[in-house]
Amino acid sequence: MVGAVVVTLLLGLYVWAVAGRGIAMIRTGEPVVVAIGAAALVIPLLVVGLIAAEFRLATRVQRMADELSAAGDLPVDDLPRSPGGRIDRAAADAAFDTYRAAAEAAPDSWRAWYHLAFAYDAAGDRKRARAALRRASSLY
Template identity: 30%
Template sequence: MISRIGVALMGAALLLYIVITVWLGVMFFSVGNPAGIAMGIALVVLAPVGGWALIRELAFGFGADRLGRTLDAEGTMPEAPEELTPSGRLRADDAEPMIAQYAAGVAASPDDWRAHYRLGVVQDAAGRRKDARGSIRQAIRLARSRP
């Protein structure tokens, strides 16, 4: 619940930032000189990009949270090894076998969103954020098409 409040606050802050950016862009237009108009165009163009990024990240976060809660309720989330690094990540010697195990699960059933999500969780715990986001994004796509 706390994380949802944080997301709402950050979303509201970004929305306020976007509104102020558009307002400043309009103010730059009113100056009338070429530099002001160019800066106004840049600000007005960047605001929708920020809004798109906000919507995309919120959709990813809510989708990942929904799938995570489903797997947790089913009791099929990956088990963490007993020893983790002080930062809570998997140790290097534990990470590779776990990633290989869950990657094999994805290879065995490539259309199963649960396998992709579990792989993403393990990749994230190993510190491979980019790979983890890709796996979880694929899990969200698969869950939408096949519940």
């Protein structure tokens, strides 16, 4: 969490600097420079919106994790690993099939999607893991 806050503060400085430059450009009164300045102000708005969405997702995921932990149903990372620490791919794929079947059987269960997200992550598919976690969050 500390790392996320530090990165967010650094992005805040970036947003402030870009917004300042955009406003300065708009104040020149030159039509082309004003247009560029207005376009530059879109970047800080996007950054702030994306950061806010990520923090909302993170807090919701933490609440889900707390609830699963209290129920003793938090995903357990017990997959076999190589001496280098990499998860055994065959074991991850076998575990994945179980969680995928559970999510297909209960498509409205945030718990099933939460578990599926961590199965995707163990299988190395970060993009689908994130999508499943977002789905779990929206169902929560």
